[in-house]
Each structure stands twice: as structure tokens, then as C-alpha cells.
Amino acid sequence: MPAIATSILDLAMIGRGDTPRDALEGSVAIARLAEDAGYQRIWYAEHHNMASIASSATSVVIAHIAACTRTIRLGAGGIMLPNHSPLTIAEQFGTLATLHPGRIELGVGRAPGSDQVTARALRRDPHAVDTFPEDVLELQGYLGGRSRVPGVESIPGRGTNVPIYVLGSSLYGAHLAAALGLPYAFASHFAPDALREAVAIYRREFQASEQLERPHVIAAVNVIAADTEVAAQDQLLAVRRRRAAFFLTRTNDCTDEEADRLLQSPQAHHVNQMMHYTAAGTPPMVQQYLEQFTAIADADELIIAPSSPTIEAKLRTLELVAP
Numbered sequence: 423m424p425a426i427a428t429s430i431l432d433l434a435m436i437g438r439g440d441t442p443r444d445a446l447e448g449s450v451a452i453a454r455l456a457e458d459a460g461y462q463r464i465w466y467a468e469h470h471n472m473a474s475i476a477s478s479a480t481s482v483v484i485a486h487i488a489a490c491t492r493t494i495r496l497g498a499g500g501i502m503l504p505n506h507s508p509l510t511i512a513e514q515f516g517t518l519a520t521l522h523p524g525r526i527e528l529g530v531g532r533a534p535g536s537d538q539v540t541a542r543a544l545r546r547d548p549h550a551v552d553t554f555p556e557d558v559l560e561l562q563g564y565l566g567g568r569s570r571v572p573g574v575e576s577i578p579g580r581g582t583n584v585p586i587y588v589l590g591s592s593l594y595g596a597h598l599a600a601a602l603g604l605p606y607a608f609a610s611h612f613a614p615d616a617l618r619e620a621v622a623i624y625r626r627e628f629q630a631s632e633q634l635e636r637p638h639v640i641a642a643v644n645v646i647a648a649d650t651e652v653a654a655q656d657q658l659l660a661v662r663r664r665r666a667a668f669f670l671t672r673t674n675d676c677t678d679e680e681a682d683r684l685l686q687s688p689q690a691h692h693v694n695q696m697m698h699y700t701a702a703g704t705p706p707m708v709q710q711y712l713e714q715f716t717a718i719a720d721a722d723e724l725i726i727a728p729s730s731p732t733i734e735a736k737l738r739t740l741e742l743v744a745p
Contacts, residue, residue, distance in 0.1 A: 448733035465499025500529030504550035512564035516579020603631025
């Protein structure tokens with residue numbers, strides 16, 4: 423449907439009453455549909471200690487999806503690099519690229535992907551974020567066969583040249599992606615505020631690299647498409663209720679009435695703002711919204727987060743907005 427390249431961000435959401443296995447089986451179904459429908463790629467995100475997301479072991483999820491599909495590109499959107507050593511990630515994604523050549527890519531970010539308690543449980547060094555630019559270059563060296571650490575190589579990984587993308591939700595990633603000449607993906611599906619300024623900085627400061635000759639911006643947007651506007655709006659309300667319950671109470675046990683009261687509270691402003699860029703409606707309505715969003719974001723590619731509350735509804739969304 424959209425006039426530009428369109429990809430998918432699959433958070434492997436665990437629906438109400440579902441299990442992590444249900445979510446992962448749903449991700450396989452999404453990938454198979456996406457492959458047949460002509461989507462560019464699917465990315466999976468590293469989130470930890472979140473009862474609603476099943477993609478915490480991101481490279482393992484990608485391996486499983488790759489084994490269940492044939493051609494669609496798969497990657498991380500993203501790996502939170504300060505949680506890991508660059509060598510470990512190079513080995514993981516180098517292995518994936520060796521098993522599935524030409525299909526694997528790697529988006530990296532510097533956020534913890536969790537709360538502070540979970541970050542400590544991950545043994546995350548609180549100062550690791552300070553070396554993020556150097557870690558990206560070290561990772562790039564391992565995958566490109568030009569290690570920056572004398573005597574250390576990524577095997578598998580060396581020479582696979584897995585393409586690296588910088589992810590961001592603030593201006594920091596825009597400056598870094600531009601300086602390194604890497605594609606830039608902005609997380610506007612949950613952090614909309616800095617989108618336009620970040621993209622402008624990235625385009626203005628971009629320096630060509632071996633991987634990329636000209637800037638490439640991927641902007642994320644929530645999408646709910648249904649056969650009727652009423653059905654789409656009902657789904658959107660269900661999603662807002664669940665997000666309010668999770669972010670304001672850290673549980674998924676609220677009744678609809680309790681969630682509605684949360685949505686009417688001042689604390690719900692942040693939850694509503696997170697979904698600022700959301701297309702919800704019939705296919706023509708979604709098409710119009712995505713065209714407008716593409717212009718606002720100055721994007722070269724859209725990555726849509728299918729946000730319906732059930733796997734069946736997500737699949738229908740992806741059918742209705744397929745390229």
C-alpha cells in the first residue's frame with residue numbers, strides 16, 4: 423500500500439491470555455505472511471523483563487524465524503549494544519549470516535531495553551553507554567574482517583559484512599549515524615518528540631561510507647488496519663488500555679473499567695504521547711495517514727509496528743496495508 427519501501431517491526435507481543443510460545447508462533451505467521459506479501463524486512467527488538475514481549479533473546483528469535491522462512495530479510499531493531507560485548511554480537515549475527523547469507527542485518531542502540539533493576543541483573547556496566555560509538559566501530563570491524571582488536575577475530579562473522587543500522591529516539595543517534603555513514607532508524611512509534619529534528623541533523627551531517635553512499639532514514643509508525651473504522655478504533659482502545667495498565671501499574675490485570683480510569687488520569691499523558699504516530703482505520707485511511715507521515719518524517723522507508731491486540735488482527739493489518 424505505501425508508495426515507499428515498507429518493513430515490519432515485530433515486538434512478539436504476548437496477548438492477554440497467551441503464552442510466550444503463542445507470541446513466537448505468531449511471529450512465524452507474521453514472517454511468512456510478510457515474505458509472501460512483499461515487505462522489505464522484519465526486525466525484532468531486545469526488551470528484558472517485560473511480561474508483554476517475547477523477543478528478549480533476539481538473535482535466537484531471528485534464528486528460528488529464518489529457519490521458518492526463505493527469503494525475507496531479518497534483523498534486530500535492535501540489539502542494545504551496551505548489554506553485550508561487540509565480539510559476542512559479531513559472533514551471534516555472524517553465525518546467522520553464515521547460515522542465512524544475504525538475509526541478516528543488525529540494528530544497534532544504546533538504551534538498556536529494561537529498567538535499572540533489570541539492567542543490573544544483566545550485569546550491564548552503567549558506564550558502557552559511554553563507549554557506544556567505539557563499540558559500534560569494533561563490531562563493524564569484526565563483521566567486516568578488519569578487527570580493531572589485534573589477534574581477535576569473530577568466527578563465524580569475519581567477512582560477513584552484516585549491514586549495521588543505528589537506532590535512535592533522540593538526537594544522539596542521529597549525530598552518530600551521520601558521522602559513521604550508517605542508515606538511521608528512528609523509534610517514532612514510541613518516542614515521537616525528536617523525530618523531525620533528528621532526521622534533519624542526520625541528513626545535514628551525513629558522511630558517505632563504505633556501507634552507504636547517501637543518507638537512508640527509516641521511521642517507525644504504529645498501524646492498526648481493519649475492514650471497518652469502528653473495528654480499528656475498538657482495537658486502538660484495547661491497545662491504549664493495555665499500555666496504560668502496564669506503564670502505570672506494571673501489570674496486565676486491570677479490567678477495562680480500571681484501564682479507562684487510568685487513561686483519564688494526568689499520568690496517562692505519557693502513554694498517549696507514545697502513540698502519537700499511529701495510523702488506525704480502514705485501508706484508505708491508513709494509506710492517507712502513512713503518506714502524510716512519510717512527508718513529516720522525511721523518510722526513505724517506513725517500518726510499521728502492527729499494534730492490534732491479537733495475532734489474528736495483526737495479520738489482517740499486514741494483509742490490508744501490504745506493499
